[in-house]
Amino acid sequence: xxxWDYSGKxxxxxxxxxxxxxxxxxxxxRLGAEVHGFDVRPSPxxxxxxTTVDLRSPASIDAAVKTLDGDIDxxxxxxxxxxxxxxxxxxxxxxxxxxxxxxxxxxxxxxxGGAIASISSTAGFGYLQRxxxxxxxxxxxxxxxxxxxxEAHPDIVTxxxxxxxxxxxxxxxxxxxxxxxxxxRINCICPGPTQTPMMGDFEKAAxxxxxxxxxxxxxxRSTPVEQAYPLIFLNSDAASxxxxxxxxxxxxxxxxxxxxxxxVRESIAKAMTG
Ligand SMILES: NC(=O)c1ccc[n+]([C@@H]2O[C@H](COP(=O)([O-])OP(=O)(O)OC[C@H]3O[C@@H](n4cnc5c(N)ncnc54)[C@H](O)[C@@H]3O)[C@@H](O)[C@H]2O)c1
Numbered sequence: 001x002x003x004w005d006y007s008g009k010x011x012x013x014x015x016x017x018x019x020x021x022x023x024x025x026x027x028x029x030r031l032g033a034e035v036h037g038f039d040v041r042p043s044p045x046x047x048x049x050x051t052t053v054d055l056r057s058p059a060s061i062d063a064a065v066k067t068l069d070g071d072i073d074x075x076x077x078x079x080x081x082x083x084x085x086x087x088x089x090x091x092x093x094x095x096x097x098x099x100x101x102x103x104x105x106x107x108x109x110x111x112x113g114g115a116i117a118s119i120s121s122t123a124g125f126g127y128l129q130r131x132x133x134x135x136x137x138x139x140x141x142x143x144x145x146x147x148x149x150x151e152a153h154p155d156i157v158t159x160x161x162x163x164x165x166x167x168x169x170x171x172x173x174x175x176x177x178x179x180x181x182x183x184x185r186i187n188c189i190c191p192g193p194t195q196t197p198m199m200g201d202f203e204k205a206a207x208x209x210x211x212x213x214x215x216x217x218x219x220x221r222s223t224p225v226e227q228a229y230p231l232i233f234l235n236s237d238a239a240s241x242x243x244x245x246x247x248x249x250x251x252x253x254x255x256x257x258x259x260x261x262x263x264v265r266e267s268i269a270k271a272m273t274g
Contacts, residue, residue, distance in 0.1 A: 003237040007032030011235075012068070012106060013076040014053060014099075017041040019196030020119060021078030023224035024231055028076075031232070036068055039079065055079055055098030056090055058143045065105045074235040075106050077118035082198050083161030084205035089150060091160030096137075096167040097146035112183035115235040118172060119227070120188045122214055122250045124165025125257070134163075134170040159205075165190075169246045176244020185243040187234040192250030194222040209271040216262050218251025 001007075011028050015021035016037040025045040028035045037043045038053040053064035081094045103116060110116070127134055133156060140146040150157050157163050172188040179186045193199065193211050199221075202211050215221055230249050233239055248254045256262035 003240070005032070006232075006236065009033045009073040010071070011035045011074045011076065012038065012072050013078060014038040014055065014102060015077070015079030015119075016043040016045060016047070016050075019078070019198060020191070020194065020224045020227040020231070021076070024076055024078060024228035027225065027228050027232055033074075036072075038064055053102075055102060056093040057098070058101055061098065061102050061105060065102075071109045071111050072106065073111055073114045075103065075110060075114075075116045076231060076235065077103065077116070078231070080119060080198070081161075082201035082205070083159030085201045086160075088154070088157050088160035089147065092150045092157060092164050092167075093143075093147065095160070095164035096171070097140075097143050097150075099168070100146070100171060101143045107179065107182075107184070110182075110184045113237070113240075114183070115185040115187070115239070116175075116179065117186075117231045117234040118168055118188040119231070120168040120172070120190045120246065121161075121165040122190050122192050122248065122253055123162045124167075124169050125190065125248075125254050126162070127166035127169045130166055131170065134166050135174075137167055138171055138174055172246055173244045180243055185234075185239070187239070187242055187245045187247060189227060189230050189234070189247045189249045190254070191227045192218075192222055192248075192253050194224060194227055196224050207271070209274070210268055213264065213267040213271050214253055215251060216253055216267065217256050218253075220251075222249070222251070 011033045013025050016025040017039040034048045037047040037050045040054050051064045051067045054060040077099050081091045140149050175186045193214050
């Protein structure tokens with residue numbers, strides 16, 4: 001069997017109604033995986049099964065996880081909410097605390113050699129500067145404790161989106177040392193601006209010109225499937241030594257920022273006045 005092969009693999013994917021998750025589900029089916037989809041809205045992809053789940057609710061997660069019997073090979077966490085349109089509490093629940101709880105429910109059922117891949121964002125690229133604060137949130141033992149932490153720290157959480165993405169990236173690194181003890185890898189991607197239904201919310205919150213500050217230096221937005229491919233790679237056997245990794249899939253943006261070639265503040269100021 002080729003290391004790229006997904007035939008015969010049992011995959012669970014949450015967030016397969018639209019965008020990157022829908023693209024990933026379609027590609028996984030094409031690659032021969034047995035794909036079980038979960039979302040608040042029914043997926044348009046022809047899947048082995050589909051179950052409704054709301055990541056804002058542990059009870060909904062418990063009920064959804066129970067609908068599928070047996071073990072799985074790979075878990076794809078593709079659900080998310082944008083900031084601004086939804087409350088910070090809901091954004092944090094779907095993007096981080098619900099996703100963490102959901103993953104914990106599947107973890108005992110992921111076979112040795114399996115893997116988990118989630119979607120963070122370049123919007124969370126400040127996680128290195130805020131490591132201690134993010135680790136405080138990650139130290140919360142469960143969903144309710146995370147919600148209480150979020151409620152107690154509105155100044156840090158703000159609209160929820162960037163902070164939730166910082167949390168996913170750091171949680172991925174933290175969990176890499178733990179899940180690997182049962183032979184399961186965990187990684188995430190940080191996409192740059194991608195043309196999905198969520199893009200409309202980003203443009204409403206920040207304007208298309210400000211969003212496009214983040215497409216430097218490639219100077220175009222990603223398509224959903226350009227994010228699905230690296231996500232699928234991370235959960236494949238081809239990535240068997242990749243663990244606890246935060247993979248930028250951003251056309252070179254973060255590289256440009258870290259080497260001082262892209263000045264984000266200056267670019268945003270220019271986009272807002274130009
Ligand atoms: N589009 C971008 O530019 C961009 C950039 C970086 C990261 N991301 C992240 O990529 C991921 C996928 O987003 P997308 O851009 O494909 O947008 P999208 O809106 O098309 O996809 C989000 C998916 O999450 C599902 N979802 C929303 N609320 C849910 C809930 N309560 N429970 C279960 N599922 C729920 C939606 O139904 C949808 O299928 C998100 O985590 C998003 O934050 C997006």
